[in-house]
Amino acid sequence: MAASNTHGKNLRNAVVALLAPLPSILFYLSFLRHYSGADADADSLSSSLSPLWTWCYHHPLLLANTLFFLNVNFLFWLIGNLQSSHWMIDLYWTVIPVMLVHYFATHPLAEFDSWRSTVVIVLTWVWSVRLTHSYFRREKWQWGAREDWRFSDLGRQYGDNWWWISFFTIYVSQQVLLMGICLPLYIVHSKNNQLNLWDLVAALVCLTGVTIAYFADTQLHNFVTRNEKLKHLGQELVPNLDEGLWRYSRHPNYFGEQLWWWGLVIYAWNLSCGWAFFGALVNSLCLAYVTVLVEERMLKQEYRAEAYKKYRRTTSVWIPWFKKSLVGKEKET
Incomplete structure (x- = not known):
């Protein structure tokens, strides 16, 4: 019975983790579809696209941060409170840089040397595969078996207030950190300098x-x-x-x-x-x-x-x- 419950929990957490980033992915794919169907001339974009898609076009970094805030900070935080475990942000720490590097490389305003971009994307995948493998090996190949011990310690420290404090200490802080360390991935895809x-x-x-x-x-x-x-x-x-x-x-x-x-x-x-x-x-x-x-x-x-x-x-x-x-x-x- 215990093994069956563990297997069921593992499967549920896997499904939740795989579905969690879909809102951002689908929204961005919708933006790219509308952009590709519009007049790609920058001077005529405002008349070809809706105000929302025009804003997405002109503000790639702000868009990335907005999607992060809504999809990771808010949605992951909500899921963490419902499950009483903020485990998912640890897993996605290993995945978000890969998502960001592909986002920066495919955004319509991207400008880059193709060789440099390819090398950086491959390196980011190598880093991600290494860290994701390490994460699952440490967790005995289970999804959401436990949360980071530091989060557990903070949860005991803040008690009844942890449900809202966790939003800032776990999620908002990690957005600042992750977006900050991933800025070079954006820069690589915004300058077309020679190798x-x-x-x-x-x-x-x-x-x-x-x-x-x-x-x-x-x-x-x-x-x-x-x-x-x-x-x-x-x-x-x-x-x-x-x-x-x-x-x-x-x-x-x-x-x-x-x-x-x-x-x-x-x-x-x-x-x-x-x-x-x-x-x-x-x-x-x-x-x-x-x-x-x-x-x-x-x-x-x-x-x-x-x-x-x-x-x-x-x-x-x-x-x-x-x-x-x-x-x-x-x-x-």
Whole structure:
């Protein structure tokens, strides 16, 4: 009976997740259909299209943000409250950049170098597939099995007010963050500059970031799986992962993820839009805060606290580096 209920919940959540973005997708496809059927001459668009479609044509970034606010912020928030679990935004964090890059590339005002666009789209798909695979592997291939532990902690903290506070802390904040870090995807599709060496540098940085994140997540998954087996057998758990990339960095998966976003910033900088670094900077600052939360959580687990304290004293936080010596640090907490 329990297995049947779990299977039913998994199927329902899968259907909900797949249907959730349809309003935005159908609206945008309707806009493209009306645009393609109208006179594409910019001077005559106002008379060829309705005021709504004319506005969609002239304001691609505002349209993207409007769809995000209505479809993700409001609809996902409503679904999260109905299910008492805000799990879906984590899944769509891995998908929204892909949707945005295709939106920017297909908007009628898009202007870009086709090779640069193709490379960036492929890279975004590679990043998304890697992160989506990591998400489902971590969740044991279930849809909506649980929400982010940080959301659960906030829910307990705010109690009865969480239903409305969650709209701002989970959804509005993530719109600002996601739209900010995806600005380079818009810039790539708004400037038709010739390819140069910096495009290669940007692509290599992005690929390096995705590769590091993949191997770091795989090593972490294997470590967690081993500990789950040990727990099931009633044996002592391994307190800390100190192998592979994790020997040289306490959070190599975070480091890889940051390389990906800063690689996109190089694309924007190369197209004379260096101001687009702001989104990646805010993301890095947020991840620095998350790093603190994660490490505090580690130290609250009695079986691993001492091992993690030693690990923290000897191992770099993000950037992989050689181990530090414990000589002279034994009395540090």
